[in-house]
Amino acid sequence: MFCPFCRHPDSRVVDSRTSDDGLSIRRRRQCPECGRRFSTIETASLNVIKRSGVVEPFSREKVIAGVRKACQGRPVTDSDLAVLAQKVEETIRATGASQIDANDIGIAVLPELRELDEVAYLRFASVYQAFDSLDDFEAAIAQLRRDHQASTAG
Numbered sequence: 519m520f521c522p523f524c525r526h527p528d529s530r531v532v533d534s535r536t537s538d539d540g541l542s543i544r545r546r547r548q549c550p551e552c553g554r555r556f557s558t559i560e561t562a563s564l565n566v567i568k569r570s571g572v573v574e575p576f577s578r579e580k581v582i583a584g585v586r587k588a589c590q591g592r593p594v595t596d597s598d599l600a601v602l603a604q605k606v607e608e609t610i611r612a613t614g615a616s617q618i619d620a621n622d623i624g625i626a627v628l629p630e631l632r633e634l635d636e637v638a639y640l641r642f643a644s645v646y647q648a649f650d651s652l653d654d655f656e657a658a659i660a661q662l663r664r665d666h667q668a669s670t671a672g
């Protein structure tokens with residue numbers, strides 16, 4: 519971490535604070551050379567292992583792109599999708615893992631998408647969970663109905 523004032527290649531951390539969303543750490547640093555202070559924001563890295571074995575950085579844009587297909591023609595806005603992707607990232611980061619399976623993203627998407635739009639949820643689940651018959655759809659719909667009843671009965 520170079521000092522932005524004198525370009526000294528070292529600095530001392532004087533204070534660390536985690537942001538409210540828990541996704542980044544703000545550090546107050548002091549340069550041992552010129553004595554001036556500056557701050558940096560660090561985001562913990564989070565990598566995704568794809569089915570092909572390729573590792574790439576987690577990307578909210580990719581989560582949104584995957585979910586957007588399931589939302590075609592549904593009343594889901596871009597900002598709904600942005601909020602969903604943020605929640606998914608927070609859920610995954612809350613586990614403390616620095617490397618996750620692409621599958622884990624789908625698992626984190628499902629409950630959030632279900633809150634947003636049940637038709638989009640069924641579409642996404644059918645692809646992600648590889649529904650291969652009408653029975654799978656029926657089971658998923660029956661589960662939604664049971665949960666509706668449970669929530670209206672309560």
Ligand SMILES: [Zn+2]
Pocket residue numbers: 521522523524525526549550551552553554
């Ligand atoms: Zn300096």
